[in-house]
Structure formats: structure tokens, C-alpha cells
Amino acid sequence: MTVSQTYTVTGMTCGHCVQAVTEELTRLPGVHDVAVDLNTGAVTVRSDGQVPLDEVRAAVDEAGYALA
Template structure:
């Protein structure tokens, strides 16, 4: 199972975390989404993760996102 961490800008509350979790969970291959508000990061786990789709889902939720890093 792959795991990637994304730095996300604009998150400030549990509503932000819920919005991102909902959008990213719908991406094919994603099995788990963990939002860390204090670190401004989202960790995504799953099989065959498509970085472009994950990043697009975060943007769709209304937030900025950087390139993924190994988590």
C-alpha cells in the first residue's frame, strides 16, 4: 500500500478536515485519508495512488496543495 503526504494551505478547522476527507476519499485507489490540521498536511494511503487526482480533489475542496512527499 502506498502512502503520500501533501502539504495543504488554507485549512483551519474540523470542517476543513471533513471537506478534504470527503473529496479525497472519492479518488479511486484511496483507502485512508488522515488530515493533520496542526501540520497543514494530509496523508493519503491506498493502492495505485494518482497524485494528480488526489491534488485535484484537495483543490476541489477549496484548498491549496503542494507536491506529494513520502510519508
């Protein structure tokens, strides 16, 4: 079953930011799609199950950004 979770990421200002966040989140187990809206900071993660918030937060932190 596919689960869709949406978060707000702060600090993104360009396409490189989007790419960095997308790459880190797609490395998480079970994640098969990440959609980022640079204008709003919304990041939607689609996965094969619930991805723990601490894992999402760590991936976003690794990319150099933060969850709001």
C-alpha cells in the same frame, strides 16, 4: 500493496476543512484511508497504489484548498 503518500494542504483552519478534504480524497479510486493533521496541514493518503498527483491536486482544489 498499500502506498502511503503525504502532502501539505494550505488554507485549512477548522474541523470542517479537514472533513471536506477527507471526503474529496476518499472519493479517489483506490484510496482507503486519509489522515489530516490540521496543525501542520499534513495530509496522508493511503491507497492500493500510487495516486497521480494531478488527481490529488484536483480533489483538494474541489474541497476549496490547495497543495503547497
